Amino acid sequence: MSALFDKHATEIEKILSKYPPDRKQSAVLPLLYIAQTEYGYCTPDVIREVADIAGVEPTEVDAVVGFYTLFFDHPVGKHVVQVCNDLPCALRGSEPFLDHACQKLGVDKHQAEHGGATTADGNFTLESVVCLGACDKAPMMQIDLEYFERLTPDEFDRLIEEYRKK
Ligand code: FES
Incomplete structure (x- = not known):
């Protein structure tokens, strides 16, 4: 078939x-x-x-x-990091959080906001997405199938290092 x-x-x-x-x-x-x-x-x-x-x-x-945001029509990194930047999350600080995520991963924010930006080593694709259904827990993100909520920049950095080893 x-x-x-x-x-x-x-x-x-x-x-x-x-x-x-x-x-x-x-x-x-x-x-x-x-x-x-x-x-x-x-x-x-x-x-x-x-x-x-x-x-x-x-x-x-x-x-x-x-x-569905978890299906991709283009190549993505080993891990996909989706940061919600919809209005309720934006009101709770997702914009500077996304800035930090881009800086930490060394990717272009414009790309992250328009289809995703992949790190040079192919380990991560970062993309900003619309509501992931955890609006009261921003800043939040999803890495692959796992949710992380009420994040700080330090927590983001720690999670990235953790996933880098996976
Ligand atoms: S607006 Fe971000 S999770 Fe709903």
């Missing part, structure tokens, strides 16, 4: 078996998770592969990738 299916047949069959044949589109999210873990990010070819498996149009899968 596809390289992704061939490599992860058991896992994919298990996911597809959870949905009736006419509702396979519901499998797009878990299929994208497998695809991104396999390929690193979601290229148009990856999107087509997932669409074929789920029996939907590639544009539908593309829309899912575009909607």
Whole structure:
């Protein structure tokens, strides 16, 4: 069927078996998770592969990738650091916190605010994102799948050094 299916047949069959044949589109999210873990990010070819498996149009899968901040349509670093800079977080100091994050990681803030900025060593991609649902705990960020809240610059630096070793 596809390289992704061939490599992860058991896992994919298990996911597809959870949905009736006419509702396979519901499998797009878990299929994208497998695809991104396999390929690193979601290229148009990856999107087509997932669409074929789920029996939907590639544009539908593309829309899912575009909607969720944890799916990437471009290469990213080993760890993705997402700093919320939406209005409630901005009112609680996320802007200077983001400045500090850019300085610590040595990346360009404009890039971080427009699709993400990756460190020269490829270890981190920093991006500012909209609400992550922890508005009362700003400054906050997500590294990969983990949330960190009520952060200080020192705590950011400590976490970066911790993730650098992972
Ligand atoms: S506005 Fe930042 S988490 Fe909601």
